Each structure stands twice: as structure tokens, then as C-alpha cells.
Amino acid sequence: MLPIPATPVPTSPASFDSPSITPLPQRILLVENSRTFTTMLREAIEQRLELPVSVASSLAEAGELLDRESGWFLVLTGLVLADGDRDQVVSYFVDRGLPTIVVSGVYDEDLRKRVLQQQIIDYVLKNTPGSVDYLVWLVQRMDRNRRIAALVVDDSPSARAYAAALLSMYGYQVIEAADGSAALRAIEADPAIRLVIVDQEMPGMEGVELTRHLRALRARDKMAVIGISGNSDPSLIPRFLKNGANDFLRKPFSREEFFCRVSQNVDQLELIGTLQDLATRDFLTGLPNRRSFLEQSQRQLASAGTGDVSVAMVDIDHFKHINDSLGHEAGDQAIRAVAGVLQAHTRGHDISARFGGEEFCLLVAGMSASESTRHFEQLREAIAALHLQFAERSLRMTVSIGVCRMPLRAGALHQLITEADRQLYLAKAAGRNRVCSVQLP
Structure with a gap:
């Protein structure tokens, strides 16, 4: 039985994108x-993983469920x-x-060895300490594996097919390659x-050399x-590790050892991705946080060519009144709703973030002056059209938006944010629910 990762990994790691739609x-x-074990395991899977579980006590019942659903x-x-x-x-x-x-x-x-000769994922003892936790982890691992692609590189067709078959059995989407190129x-x-x-x-490019090239990519x-x-x-092991490998397996290896090594390395990747998200994403909205916005924007502006760029500061009007009259949970929902509209209005190469509190910031490039004006007016109108319901009360809200637009140049980001913030103040002072913008030379 595999050791359960010491640090639980969230159900939906943001660092892993699904290769399938x-x-x-x-x-x-x-x-x-x-019944006791069934109830305990079913509740654990449904509550922790939010996956539906159906229960049968015989093969006949199982067959009926499989045929019906x-x-x-x-x-x-x-x-x-x-x-x-x-x-x-x-x-x-x-x-089946x-x-x-x-x-x-x-x-x-003897039974364990005989069962493992068949194409099963694992053989788990249910009466050991932590067996339910392990099974929940194992189900979660199998669920996540389906969203991960794995590459097997081996010039031996039989060895390559064996590793690929194991990975496929564990749910991975498998790609095969016969050489380094x-x-x-x-x-x-x-x-x-x-x-x-x-x-x-492997001929042409040995594994250690290929690993070095993979790390460059x-x-x-x-x-x-x-x-x-x-x-x-x-x-050989230190050579692999020093050239960028995460782990090493000596042939011949057992199915269980292969699964252990693969799972632990993928768990580690997901944990790193989770920690990166905690450092760079706002916990409430999932948008990049202020620090991440500044870092991404600096990189984007440094790599961009010529042309104008806009920064917009967006602030929810009378947000304190929302918290005071409807409660902080309503305030959180209002922030999430505005963030959803921002995400819908953020193109692939734009950047949007929660700056803090009820304030958001956007970086938009490649728009003419008229396109920029229309874009932020549409954003303001979309937020004003939101209608949130809280028990017996409903909420409509507006935002004020300050926009600064200027040609790309060194140090532009600080100037853009400072002037957009000033335009936001002017929008608030002029009555709120409006866009104030300026074009700098």
C-alpha cells in the first residue's frame, strides 16, 4: 500500500490543465x-472528493447498476x-x-500475488489503520491522472509498451517515443x-542526455x-539526478514500485503547483494577486513591441454599505461576482487581478483609444447588470473605473497604475458608476 502524502493536495490543482475537453x-x-466499512468509505469519498458513489453487496446488484447507469x-x-x-x-x-x-x-x-497478476490498480487491506484515507487518496489520484499526459521514451517496443500499458491502466493519457528526438x-x-x-x-541520444534537453524545455x-x-x-543514478531527473527506477521493476514512484512524483508536482497558486493567486476570487499582477505585467511590457497599453483600476461602489447591510458573506459574493465578470472580459494576453479589498486592476494592450473606451464601458455595464440574491434581499451594484492609456516605454507600469488610480478617484468624485480615462503622451 502506498504511503499517503504528508500534506493533503487540494481537489482541483490549478497547475494541471486538462488535455481533454x-x-x-x-x-x-x-x-x-x-455495511459499516461501506458507509464509512462512501461518505469519505463523497464528502472529500465530491464524486458520486453507488453501492452493491453482490455481483448481481453490481451488474444491475452497471447496466442501468x-x-x-x-x-x-x-x-x-x-x-x-x-x-x-x-x-x-x-x-468489462x-x-x-x-x-x-x-x-x-498467495492471494495478493494472484490478484495482482490481473489488470487491477491495487490490492488494499481494509482493516489496517489509515486504509480509508489511503483509498480516498487512491481514488483521487486515479481521478486526477486522467487529466495528465505521460510520455514513455524507450527504443525497445516491448519495454515501451509495458510502461505505457501500466500508465494507461493508472489512467494517464500516454504518448510513446522511440528515441530522444x-x-x-x-x-x-x-x-x-x-x-x-x-x-x-537508446541509440543516438542516451537517457541522461535526453533528460538534460528535457530540462531545458x-x-x-x-x-x-x-x-x-x-x-x-x-x-548512472546520480548522473540522471544531476542532469534533471526527479527519480530513477532500476529494471526489472514491479508494478507496485512503478506506481509508487510515479504517484509520488506527480503528487509532488501538484503540491508545488498548489504552493505557487497560494503565493500568486487571490484566495477568494482565484484571480492573480497584486504581486503576481505586477510581476506578470512587468514581463509582458518588457517583451512587448510598440503601441499603446491601458491600465484600469476598478473599485466596487459603496462596498462598505454592502458589508454593513447584508453581511461580510454577501460582500465576499459580490467580490467573486465582479471577479467573474472581469475574467469574462479578460482576453488571453490581458492580465486582471484583485489588488485588495474591493479593488481590481487590469492591463490591456493592443486596443485603439475608441476600442479601449468601449471595452471598459462594456465592463462597467456588465457589472451593473449583475443581480445577486441573498435570502429575502437582492443586490445590484456598480463600479467606478479609472483608466490610463499611454505608449509603451521603460517604467510605464508605475506611471500607468498611478494615473489610473487618480482617474478612479475622479470617477468616484464625479458620482461613481462611470469610467474616467486619460491618454498620456
């Missing part, structure tokens, strides 16, 4: 004759059922192509690749690289 199956089937993605099954022996239970689900986790109440090494092309073409398995002995906090080799050279 097709809705993924969500339903979990729990097949077990112990669609969208199944995982089965957790015990081995002691009234209408099937141990081998029949496992093959019943595996033969369903990812299956076996949950057993008795440790039997093909691997580098795959990495450049697919930003969804977060895991690479690299064999050392993608940093450690964006992609995990695991080296593999059957070579007994003791210097």
Missing part, C-alpha cells in the same frame, strides 16, 4: 458486504461476495474494462505532458522525469 466519467461503484470510471470491490468466488469477482469487473481496486479483509500473500518533438508539441519515463540505453516544477535502466553502473 470531453466530460470524464465520474461514477464510482463500491462492491462490499460490510453510465459514466463509470472506477470500481472498488471486496473479494467475499455471496454470488462469486475471489477470482470470479476480480475478472467480472476487469473483463473497468479500472478496479481490490479491497480485502485478510492478508494472504521524437521525445523532444512531443514535449514541444504537447504542453499537457507532465510526466516522462526515460530509458537510458520544461522545469522541475512543471514536469517530472523518471529515468529507468537495467544497467548496474552505480554512477
